[in-house]
Amino acid sequence: MGDAALRLLLVDDETGFLDVLRKRLTKRGMSVVGAASGTEAIQTLRKQDFDVVILDLKLGDMDGIEVLEVFKKMVPELPVIMLTGHGSEQAAREGMAHGAFDYLLKPCDLDALLAKVNQAVGREEEQ
Template sequence: MNGKEVHSVNPVAPETDRIRLLIVDDEEGYVNVLANRLEKRHFDVTKAFSGGDAIRAVRGQDFDVAILDLKMEDMDGIEVLKIFNQMGLDMEIIMLTGHGSQEAAREGISIGAFDYLTKPCELHELIRKINQAYRKRKKSE
């Protein structure tokens, strides 16, 4: 479906450049469906199913925004965030948390994450946050 011109009723129109997204979550089903839906909305999506995957992905490619689940089997989202910070990546991060773990989310924000969303979240809300993050990144350039 990539490259195909789509007349869509998306609430948020994509920016001029395709935003490069990295989705990190150990729930493969979630990552896949989210990637499909976001690609359909003209985002350039890369999937990572674990903290390790995510780190490998950022080594090979630049991203504008990463969506990071905070609770994963191999690595805590906060740990991943810290590693990203160490790598000095020019990338905004939106965290996904469960209800009741906002503390971790706040911790993430304190060490440089852009914002967080509680799972499950509305797609349009996620896209709005992605665009906000992207705009912020553009501004800081």
């Protein structure tokens, strides 16, 4: 699929987690934009295009499902991977019902997250 950097929108209100994950994904050759709230994420998506979104389910200003629904209205084909902690797998499954590509439990393994991102954008790498 060429050498173009994957454009990823990372949405999480835990800024420490957001910064660490953004740095780790950037080192893996991705172009990562972070958003610390649902509102910021929606504004960011209005301004630029992304190949995939990693969206935390629990945000300070909005529910992750609400953000997902807005994203799906804006860019229906955009794959969204939900991240969930707090044992809220039920909510993550609800996200899948609203069009999320898949979900992972936090904290998640970076390699598992990268594999999921590659699946979401159709870049499955043969190992």
